[in-house]
Amino acid sequence: QVQLVESGGGLVQPGGSLRLSCAAHGNSGSIYAMAWYRQAPGKQREPVATITNDGSTNYADSVKGRFTVSRDNAKNTMYLQMNSLKPEDAAVYYCAGLGTRGNYWGQGTQVTVSS
Secondary structure, eight states, X not given: OEEEEEEOOEEEOTTOOEEEEEEEEEOOTTEEEEEEEEEOTTSXXXXXXXXXXXXXXXXXXXXXXXXXXXXXXXXXXXXXXEOSOOGGGOEEEEEEEEETTEEEEOXXXXXXXXX
């Protein structure tokens, strides 16, 4: 079993930055990639960024050039550096562990972008 715990959300002004963290606890041996998803009110959950165990990354077009996903394997932690935030980036951000035996999800952290 794997537990994922996100942190780092909050309120930021447009153009500002936030860094989200996702700490993985438990047996994560079946996980081949980690990802960030987000869900805004009234919308479906959508992928934001993915990072594989070998460090390959992929981003949604809407965040390319502004967001950076990274991981510290020694700390079992994934990060999402979000720069130049826009009001449309506001959502609950979820950490996901994509595994061979199923996917794991964190509880989510709220990101609000408003002046």
